[in-house]
Amino acid sequence: xPLAAAVRQSIPATVILPATRANRCEAxxxxxxxxxxxxxxxxxxxxxxxxxxxIAAGTAFVDEGEPALNVFTVVAGVVKLFKLxxxxxxxxxxxxxxxxxxxxxxxxxYTASAxxxxxxxxxxxxxxxLEHAFAEFPxxxxxxxxxxxxxxxxxxxxxVLLGRKTAHERVASFxxxxxxxxxxxxxxxxxxxxxxxxxxxxxxxxxTVSRVFTVLKGSGCIAxxxxxxxxxxxxxxxxxxxxxxxxxxx
Amino acid sequence: xPLAAAVRQSIPATVILPATRANRCEAxxxxxxxxxxxxxxxxxxxxxxxxxxxIAAGTAFVDEGEPALNVFTVVAGVVKLFKLxxxxxxxxxxxxxxxxxxxxxxxxxYTASAxxxxxxxxxxxxxxxLEHAFAEFPxxxxxxxxxxxxxxxxxxxxxVLLGRKTAHERVASFxxxxxxxxxxxxxxxxxxxxxxxxxxxxxxxxxTVSRVFTVLKGSGCIAxxxxxxxxxxxxxxxxxxxxxxxxxxx
DNA sequence: CGATCCGTTGACGGTACTCAACTACCGTGG
DNA sequence: CCACGGTAGTTGAGTACCGTCAACGGATCG
Numbered sequence: 064x065p066l067a068a069a070v071r072q073s074i075p076a077t078v079i080l081p082a083t084r085a086n087r088c089e090a091x092x093x094x095x096x097x098x099x100x101x102x103x104x105x106x107x108x109x110x111x112x113x114x115x116x117x118i119a120a121g122t123a124f125v126d127e128g129e130p131a132l133n134v135f136t137v138v139a140g141v142v143k144l145f146k147l148x149x150x151x152x153x154x155x156x157x158x159x160x161x162x163x164x165x166x167x168x169x170x171x172x173y174t175a176s177a178x179x180x181x182x183x184x185x186x187x188x189x190x191x192x193l194e195h196a197f198a199e200f201p202x203x204x205x206x207x208x209x210x211x212x213x214x215x216x217x218x219x220x221x222x223v224l225l226g227r228k229t230a231h232e233r234v235a236s237f238x239x240x241x242x243x244x245x246x247x248x249x250x251x252x253x254x255x256x257x258x259x260x261x262x263x264x265x266x267x268x269x270x271t272v273s274r275v276f277t278v279l280k281g282s283g284c285i286a287x288x289x290x291x292x293x294x295x296x297x298x299x300x301x302x303x304x305x306x307x308x309x310x311x312x313x
Numbered sequence: 314x315p316l317a318a319a320v321r322q323s324i325p326a327t328v329i330l331p332a333t334r335a336n337r338c339e340a341x342x343x344x345x346x347x348x349x350x351x352x353x354x355x356x357x358x359x360x361x362x363x364x365x366x367x368i369a370a371g372t373a374f375v376d377e378g379e380p381a382l383n384v385f386t387v388v389a390g391v392v393k394l395f396k397l398x399x400x401x402x403x404x405x406x407x408x409x410x411x412x413x414x415x416x417x418x419x420x421x422x423y424t425a426s427a428x429x430x431x432x433x434x435x436x437x438x439x440x441x442x443l444e445h446a447f448a449e450f451p452x453x454x455x456x457x458x459x460x461x462x463x464x465x466x467x468x469x470x471x472x473v474l475l476g477r478k479t480a481h482e483r484v485a486s487f488x489x490x491x492x493x494x495x496x497x498x499x500x501x502x503x504x505x506x507x508x509x510x511x512x513x514x515x516x517x518x519x520x521t522v523s524r525v526f527t528v529l530k531g532s533g534c535i536a537x538x539x540x541x542x543x544x545x546x547x548x549x550x551x552x553x554x555x556x557x558x559x560x561x562x563x
Numbered sequence: 564c565g566a567t568c569c570g571t572t573g574a575c576g577g578t579a580c581t582c583a584a585c586t587a588c589c590g591t592g593g
Numbered sequence: 594c595c596a597c598g599g600t601a602g603t604t605g606a607g608t609a610c611c612g613t614c615a616a617c618g619g620a621t622c623g
Contacts, residue, residue: 226516266476307398
């Protein structure tokens with residue numbers, strides 16, 4: 064993909080700065096709170112401050128199958144990871160929010176493509192530098208191990224969703240998992256992605272996603288404001304639906 | 314589950330033996346070739362020889378949600394990992410063959426249940442000992458990182474299968490992935506698991522799996538011998554089907 | 564103001580599920 | 594040796610959920 068290649072080339076070279084306790088990353092104005100791979104004390108000592116890159120919404124910047132030269136950490140915005148079949152069918156295998164990391168791959172090829180859902184800021188670390196950090200600071204490797212283990216757990220949950228849940232259950236599960244990841248003061252959820260993205264994540268079509276939203280709205284579980292803002296009205300009902308309780312009433 | 318708990322209690326305590334180059338595990342008569350977690354030279358130096366346990370087919374020995382006290386490595390046989398919904402729907406999230414590892418979990422709870430498909434031999438390592446090995450030998454942690462990364466990649470492929478492939482494509486993909494994992498001299502595949510297991514792995518029903526097998530047999534792609542032995546007759550056709558080529562001729 | 568994209572709603576159809584019957588294969592025991 | 598019961602697998606008929614195709618409304622943008 065020429066577009067993604069162009070974006071990749073526009074990313075400035077990664078740099079490693081000397082260690083300071085309150086190290087700064089261009090992307091994280093304050094501390095590295097949003098930047099998972101530099102959150103541990105050991106990595107703070109290492110102070111692997113990387114160059115950040117802001118990416119416009121809708122831009123693809125990693126292509127499945129390409130050499131996995133970099134590992135990325137999302138600092139701001141939302142990223143979708145997806146895989147394609149030969150005829151164009153798409154499965155989104157994950158949405159990444161600030162603090163999530165991706166690009167760590169076996170046999171040195173990216174296993175999925177990445178595209179910015181909203182305007183996105185990522186930190187970027189070359190694979191070579193990462194190996195360097197692994198060698199010098201054992202805590203870094205452990206942090207990656209824990210992060211990937213969490214990803215695997217989420218992937219297993221998603222397999223249950225895709226293999227065994229109904230359309231209603233999928234949407235309910237999706238809304239709740241989004242809600243858990245973006246704890247707002249009120250019971251609202253932001254949906255930065257399109258209905259098509261949601262459908263490709265849940266193994267459905269946009270029409271079905273839209274219809275399920277309408278039904279959930281009609282049954283009083285949720286309220287919708289402008290197609291990107293959802294309010295949870297009956298969280299228990301939603302949770303019951305999401306976990307696959309034998310549906311009885313209504 | 315009392316059964317699984319009983320099996321767990323019957324597993325003798327893990328022991329650590331002094332290092333020898335050709336270390337022996339009770340389960341691996343020769344070397345540790347089949348035992349992924351002790352395959353590296355560093356772990357061979359560590360010589361974490363663990364007590365093995367043989368488990369009868371059909372026995373559950375890990376329950377989702379229980380404290381993740383041990384990490385297991387399959388030495389012989391096939392294990393299924395699965396998750397259940399409240400009403401009993403089941404999704405198998407993976408089949409483990411010799412060399413595969415499981416039980417490494419975040420927040421110290423097993424994320425899935427495990428059950429022996431055939432008669433199974435596993436090596437068992439307590440979480441505490443594993444942490445010890447991590448601290449002493451950096452290579453061990455890296456090995457786990459690579460193993461979990463491979464698991465994650467497989468999980469992503471499975472998400473594509475479950476979310477976007479038709480029943481025929483799922484079965485074709487399943488047969489080919491089994492074939493890749495058990496390289497026989499001829500083009501045969503052993504199916505140690507039942508049709509219900511296959512269905513719960515592929516997000517289908519047993520009836521659909523059976524029907525698809527019949528169709529594939531009728532179209533000359535495969536031959537079936539006694540419901541547990543499959544011969545690949547037309548591998549290209551199977552691969553084309555599995556990867557989601559726009560189906561034209563047949 | 565037209566174009567385009569996104570989201571919603573409706574009508575219809577197909578793939579896979581449900582329910583059911585039947586067969587094959589085991590191991591057990593008469 | 595064969596009857597017997599239980600499990601696994603196959604096949605058939607009918608159905609339902611969700612996908613496909615299509616039309617429409619609203620928002621954004623040049």
